Amino acid sequence: MxxxxxxxxxxxxxxxxxxxxxxxxxxxxxxxxxxxxxxxxxxxxxxxxxxxxxxxxxxxxxxxxxxxxxxxxxxxxxxxxxxxxxxxxxxxxxxxxxxxxxxxxxxxxxxxxxxxxxxxxxxxxxxxxxxxxxxxxxxxxxxxxxxxxxxxxxxxxxxxxxxxxxxxxxxxxxxxVDPDAHPPVGAEHRFDCDLALLDDRQPDLERRVESFFLRAADLLPDKRFLLGGEGWGERPRPVNVRYVGPVPLREHNALRCSARSVLDISRDGMARFGFSPAPRLFEAAGVGACLITDAWEGIELFLEPGRECLVAQDGLEVAEAVLCLTDDGVRDLGQAARRRVLAEHxxxxxxxxxxxxxxxx
The missing domain is CATH 3.40.50.2000 (Glycogen Phosphorylase B;)
Structure with missing residues (x-):
């Protein structure tokens, strides 16, 4: 060779x-x-x-x-x-x-x-x-x-x-992250929300979406939640969850830069094994989004909890994070995550x- x-x-x-x-x-x-x-x-x-x-x-x-x-x-x-x-x-x-x-x-x-x-x-x-x-x-x-x-x-x-x-x-x-493909962009009103989740519906993800995302929406009826991805159209969801359907790749950056915070959820097997960050975690960090992620072993190898992202054990902790985020906190978490992934990931x-x-x- x-x-x-x-x-x-x-x-x-x-x-x-x-x-x-x-x-x-x-x-x-x-x-x-x-x-x-x-x-x-x-x-x-x-x-x-x-x-x-x-x-x-x-x-x-x-x-x-x-x-x-x-x-x-x-x-x-x-x-x-x-x-x-x-x-x-x-x-x-x-x-x-x-x-x-x-x-x-x-x-x-x-x-x-x-x-x-x-x-x-x-x-x-x-x-x-x-x-x-x-x-x-x-x-x-x-x-x-x-x-x-x-x-x-x-x-x-x-x-x-x-x-x-x-x-x-x-x-x-x-x-x-590919910095050329995922730079920060301007916010767009159509994607305004307090928490966004962008992922396709899959059998080994759906239960965790229910536990982390839909449960948080139930607990925070006055907050605005946005769901994007393939396959969720017929899935029952709380009235404060707006489903925007499949989101083209060219609009992913705008969605993440428009949401006040972005949730990343691991599939069942990935969560059980740990050390399995999905591409969308880094893509969201690359645009400077304020990240909330479900808890999985090894997250600290990629982003520092509390400084570069927030980590939640369940929907209750997701709701608490959404409720407690300040404008300064949103900005600081997003900027810190972006610096980390550009330097190492x-x-x-x-x-x-x-x-x-x-x-x-």
Whole structure:
């Protein structure tokens, strides 16, 4: 493998569409930062109609070559695999959305003396709990065959669990912020509220949204709450919760800069394992939003509770935080969070970590 300027073939969900693709900003920020460090990126994604119809990047980025392959049979994907054979690093991400199990195994055929094959688990707590509950899970046998496993987070608990399954190496590559994509912007009246939550409805998130966000709204009937994201339209909610529907990526910064405070909630598995900050935590900090987050182990590695964010154990504590925030407190928390992520948690920082894990550092 070359010592620098790697050719990286990345099989993921989508680089050009955020539709039901929560990792899209993680993909973009990290791969853009790797390109800036001299690496050549080719991103292979399936032509799933729902995603391709709702592309938010109408033109492919200049920092990656995007190859969209047919989901009619396997011929298109086979051609991509053959093309990727010349790469220095081949990445198979979780949750591609088309023939995932098949592709998990097939990419391993590309391993050679000069080509590393990496599995990138974007949902490691869920994957590990699934495999722990099913000794016959087909991915268990594949884990030791990958050169290494990267994860979106999880810290030592995830690293140790993957090593117990035979992983040669497991390295968390945490979410971060792309300062170019998430700068502070002007507030917009349509997003005015006391507390905003921006996330798509998912089974392993809904209970926690009810506990932290909707419960807080119940407790504070005179405060204004705003909910954005896919899938919440039919969900019963308190009258002081305004649902604005799916919010395009280009409007995320305005929403976060308009809300008096922003809530970030971890999914069930992420909260249980800890050390799993979602991309939206850093994106909100990047624009200088006043952050309230649910409690999870390891938060202090990323933001300092009480100075750079507020941490709540339940909906009651979320309500207390909303009620007690002063104008100075909102400003100071937001500015401190922004300083911290720009100093330590950008995708430029994460790209260096990827290089080190691949043996370049």
């Amino acid at each position: 070359r010592s620098h300027g790697l050719r990286i073939a990345f099989f993921g969900a989508s680089l050009v569409s955020a539709r039901w693709n929560g990792a899209v900003m993680y993909y973009r920020g990290l791969l853009k930062a790797l390109h800036a460090r001299g690496h050549q990126i080719t991103f292979y994604e399936p032509a799933l109609p729902e995603r391709q119809r709702h592309r938010d990047l109408k033109v492919a980025p200049d920092w990656a070559t995007v190859v969209v392959y047919s989901v009619e049979g396997t011929a298109g994907l086979e051609r991509c695999l053959e093309e990727a054979r010349d790469a220095d690093v081949v990445v198979k991400a979780s949750h591609v959305g088309f023939l995932d199990e098949w592709l998990d195994a097939r990419v391993l055929e590309l391993r050679s003396g000069r080509t590393q094959v990496v599995y990138w688990d974007l949902d490691a707590p869920v994957s590990l709990e699934r495999m722990a509950g099913n000794p016959e899970d087909p991915f268990r046998a594949l884990v030791p065959r990958y050169d290494r496993v990267f994860t979106l987070g999880g810290g030592d608990p995830v690293v140790l669990a993957y090593r117990d399954l035979g992983a040669r190496e497991c390295v968390p590559i945490y979410s971060a 950008t995708y430029a920082h994460r790209a260096v970590r990827v290089e080190q894990a691949l043996g370049l550092g």
